[in-house]
Amino acid sequence: MNRSAHLVSLVTPPLMLASSNATATITTTTTTTTTVTTTTTVAETDAGANAHHHGPVFVGRHAIRVRKWPHPDPSELLKAHGILAAVQEAQRRSRSRGADPPRPVIAVTPTTTSALQVPSLITLAHTLRLVDGPLRWIVVEPGHRTDAVAAVLARSNLDFIHLVASDGASTARLRMHALREVRKEKMDGVVVFADENGILRTELFDEAQKVKSVGALPVGILGEDEGTKESFLQAPACDEAGKLVGYHVSDETLLPAARSDMLLSTRLEWAGFVLNARVLWDGAAERPEWVRDLDAVDGGAHLDSPLALVTDAGQVEPLAKCAQAALAWSLRSDALREVKFPHEWKFEAPLVSAASRQQSSVVNTEDGH
Structure with a gap:
């Protein structure tokens, strides 16, 4: 497997088919420089005029919106989560706009x-x-x-x-x-x-x-x-x-x-x-x-x-x-x-030792019988 081609297939956003009758064909072309490129073509049917790449997908009666591919930079995702956390903290501490800070x-x-x-x-x-x-x-x-x-x-x-x-x-x-x-x-x-x-x-x-x-x-x-x-x-x-x-x-x-x-x-x-x-x-x-x-x-x-x-x-x-x-x-x-x-709601060490000695005596008695 060519690693560069595999990486392209992972990063490239997935494409939605236009309809249930649409078919996808994958054509692989190899040049003299042994460079592999992958292209995707979609064969449209009569519903090709209504084709779209991003839209709702219906699971039963419920529509699920398909969003674009996530941001590839992890630092940007962490920054976004930090902004959301700061907004939620501000909303929690100030339940109404213009509220005075709480008294001690x-x-x-x-x-x-x-x-x-x-x-x-x-x-x-x-x-x-x-x-x-x-x-x-x-x-x-x-x-x-x-x-x-x-x-x-x-x-x-x-x-x-x-x-x-x-x-x-x-x-x-x-x-x-x-x-x-x-x-x-x-x-x-x-x-x-x-x-x-x-x-x-x-x-x-x-x-x-x-x-x-x-x-x-x-x-x-x-x-x-x-x-x-x-x-x-x-x-x-x-x-x-x-x-x-x-x-x-x-x-x-x-x-x-x-x-x-x-x-x-x-x-x-x-x-x-x-x-x-x-x-x-x-x-x-x-x-x-x-x-x-x-x-x-x-x-x-x-x-x-x-x-x-x-x-x-x-x-x-x-x-x-x-x-x-x-x-x-x-x-x-x-x-x-x-x-x-x-x-202090704790057992003292002698109590544990006494329990161990009692258990040992029971074992010895059973061995004797």
Whole structure:
């Protein structure tokens, strides 16, 4: 086979026949210089007037467009793929033309030692890595920094702050300690409460960008609370005009926004609320009158309620258009904290050695019989 002729046959675009009755003849001519050239002629029939080289090919009832031969230069193909990838990335980051860049996200996570602490933090870290734009993860522990949490943060590839609150501090106190850090460093952005027992959808971070001061989002409740099994949607309730009228604290109970009932509001999940970080600053012009000073909140008796941040619960902004679809889920269960688990979820070497010795003894016993 002549290599030059074979190369020509590979590079030359394939020709379409004019019709099913068309025939192709290949004529090979050899000259005295032993140069082989291949020419292709198409014998046209009565349909020759309608012949075309590129057009639709019908497979059943579906038309398939036959495009020209791909570009022979691989570098040009890579350049085209690079342009497409850049366009898709720009479309993903800016969903609407002229959109402002996203505000930084500040994720607040209080954590305590439990059986699911490390797996929950790892799962949460993977979720936070999907957030568009800058993000800072604030993780607060009581008493001292543990090696397990420090290892998860170091491997997360996220911008994080590892804080320590007073020993024996409750989850509410840990959360307030993180908010004081936001005020102290004057961090700008959107505060999202990403608890370790929660599951967050990426759409939650998109809705959080819309908050002006304090906003409420729908969150699903799973698990048990005080021995009672619960599974319902906790969400802001709105009227026909889209104005906030109350909060669903259970399937049967609606907390009116005009009623300051802190007993019921303690059942609201922090995961269903977002803040503009500027409302936490001292003397910030962005903080409205109905948002409490952080020192007054920290000294109050209702730290378990996110409504402790405001004096008028009716001023909270309902986000996600009051849609009755969960953007986060909260697992209520205190039993998991009492579960015993192996240190770092690994078997120690003596356990493996003991198993090997036991297996060896069984083999020796069988050999003896």
